[in-house]
Amino acid sequence: MHVVVPFDGREPKTRLSPVLDIEERREFARAMLEDVASTIESVGFEPTILATSDVDCEWPVVVDERTLDAAVNDRLAEIDGPVAIVMADLALATPDALGRLFAAGGDVVLAPGRGGGTNAIVARHPDFRVDYHDASITDHREIAHDIGAEMAxxxxxxLASDVDDPADLAEVLLHGEGRAAAWLREHGFELASEAGRVSIER
Amino acid sequence: MHVVVPFDGREPKTRLSPVLDIEERREFARAMLEDVASTIESVGFEPTILATSDVDCEWPVVVDERTLDAAVNDRLAEIDGPVAIVMADLALATPDALGRLFAAGGDVVLAPGRGGGTNAIVARHPDFRVDYHDASITDHREIAHDIGAEMAxxxxxxLASDVDDPADLAEVLLHGEGRAAAWLREHGFELASEAGRVSIER
Structure with a gap:
């Protein structure tokens, strides 16, 4: 199975601007990418990084400057056989979690993200295409249904915990075990508690 | 295994006040309780409702007006053998998800909630006690470690998706299959999309 990891190395994680400057966001996004890619490797697959600009890393890189949908759908059209698409900001991903994704049966396997997103996909049906706008999990369920694919x-x-907002950094500190969690700690982030909810402080 | 479902029937879900009045919050909380309790039954266990005031329902009810920690720890001390504690606001819980919880090995099994919470626990060690304040998942990991319990x-x-805030209602509409999702639809809630994120409108 081909495993594709879309990655924006230029202007990554803009919603983290309140707590990280552009250079920090690039470093942190890169740490998350390395966590995700090495976790994919640890369960026996080689990731291909599908990037908006060239990335200097140990994995094969395909550069595609178009939108996420256009770039991913091009890969889905070009690659014969099963394709997995795993987002690069799944800083909590473990071998167990990705192993369950890759082992799940079905023509189309979806891992929902919080807030209606789709954080990982296994596509074993040649007609499946992605549409990441808005509540993409609903769209992907419909697309799978419309092409007659068995969906799981x-x-x-x-896998539901993609890292977009400052509040998501608390999840990385609470549950992350890789480079991204280490990067946050090295850069002064720690858990805080305000009004009974967990947040972060620096 | 005894399965205990803590439930506040008096002032439930105060953080939903911006979108639901007190009577609606009681009805919605009750719908979630019924979803959780019937899902527990569907995988072969009888839930006991651990409530802050009497609840008229088809399941056994134990009334305990004290804090959540005091009430749950009393049950843990009194009951011989394994005890599961499952929060009443897990409106996305399915038989598969609860089945995985109950089947997981370990003296102490934790299901983390978003934001550092602990949404479900299986305690097979007689010395395990709960502490639900702040980042309870961290506390529960420490408690399990301190008593020498094997933790999973x-x-x-x-199971991570407890329903506390208005934003959580979007998850119920996206993924819920029970009474709580139906209640929201019957009361005029639907998914909306603002700035690329999914929210709710009424």
Whole structure:
């Protein structure tokens, strides 16, 4: 199975601007990418990084400057056989969680993200295409249904937890075990508690 | 195994006040309780509702007006053998997700909630006690460690998704299959999309 990891190395993680400057966001996004790619490797697959600009890393890189949908759908059209698409900001992903994704049966396997997103996909049906706008999990369920694909979902908190907002950094500190969690600690982030909810402080 | 479901029937879900009045919050909380309790039954266990005031329902009710920690720890001390504690607001819980929780090995099994919470626990060690304040998942890991209990965690988006804030209602509309999702639809809630994120409108 081909495993594709879309990655924006230029202007990554803009919603983290309140707590990280552009250079920090690039470093942190890169740490998350390395966590995700090495976790994919640890369960026996080689990731290909599908990047908006060239990335200097140990994995094969395909550069595609178009939108996420256009770039991913091009890969889906070009590659014969099963393709997995795993987002580069799943800083909580573990070998167990990705192993469950890759092992799940079905023509189309979806890992929902919090807030209606789709954080990982296994596509074993040649007609499946992505549409990442808005509530993409609803769209992907419909697309799978419309092409007559057998659909399955993987129920994983770790795969549901993409890192977009400052509040998501608390999840990385609470549950992350890799480079991204280490990067946050090295850069002064720690858990805080305000009004009974967990947040971060620096 | 005894399965205890803590439930506040008096002032439930105060953080939903911006979108639901007190009577609606009681009805909605009750719908979630019924979803959780009937899902527990569907995988072969009888839930006991541990409530702050009497609840008229088809399941056994134990009334305990004290804090959540005091009430749950009393049950843990009194009951011989394994005890599961499952929060009443897991409106996304499915038989599969709860089945994985109950089947997981370990003296203490934790299902993390978003934001550092602990949404479900299986305690097979007589000395385990709960502490639900702040980042309770961290406390529960420490408590399990301190009593020498073998600890496991269940990785489930559905069990991680407790319903506290208006934003959580979007998850119920996106993924819920029970009374709580139906209640929201009957009361005029639907998914909306603002600035690329999914929210709710009424």
């Amino acid at each position: 979902e993987v129920d994983s908190f770790r | 965690e269940v990785d489930s988006f559905r």
